[in-house]
Amino acid sequence: MQQRLTLITLGVRDLSRSLKFYEEGLGWKKSPDSQEAVAFFSLGGIVLSLFGWDSLAADANQSAESSGFRGITLAYNTRSREETDAVLQLAEKAGGKIVKPAEEVFWGGYSGYFTDPDGHLFEVAHNPFWEMNEQGQVLLP
Template sequence: MRQKLTLITLGVRDFQRALQFYEQGLGWKKSTASQDNVAFFQLGGIVLSIYPWDLLAEDAQVPAAGSGFRGITLAYNTKDRAEADAVLKKAEAAGAVIIKPAVEVFWGGYSGYFRDPDGHLFEVAHNPFWEMNERDELVLPQ
């Protein structure tokens, strides 16, 4: 497993308010990979995304409230599906709990989640629509 994070997703209670904060307030430009309810911002070699809180919990298959869900996930993007499976197995062997085994997901990729020993959620995903550069950093369309 490479020592690399590629994406931080913040669960937001009010998507439009959050989008306004990042775009108009901070002056950040969202990627054209953004959609109606998810926005992506290239931050050097890492990507920040904002996504509705409840939908993020649903994607990770954890309750949105009352479960200790913190409204944030860290992501490790892989080069292919086999690497995603291998990373999840390695995390589990190290003591992580697999929350969602990797499966084909609605956006066309392959994704699973694990919870580290302190309860932090990590998504392990292969996104065939996103490019990774020679340093394994995500490069989003402008």
């Protein structure tokens, strides 16, 4: 596993309100890869994603109202399904807890989640629609 992150996802209560803040307030440009339920912003090699709070919790097999769910996930994108499985196994062997085994997901990729010893959620995902450079950075259009 390379020492890097590719995606930070913030669970938001109101996507329209958040988009207004980031686009109009901060002047950030949303990626054309964004969809109705999720927005992506390129941050110079890392992607910021805005996704509904409840949807993010469900995607990670967490309770949206649990005091343990913090409304944020960190992601490590891989180049293949096999690498996704290997990284999840490595995290578990290192003392992490698998909270969602890797599986095919609704957006066409393959992902799973683990928590570190303090409960921070990490998604490990293969997104066949995103290009990655040699350093493992996601290259959004």
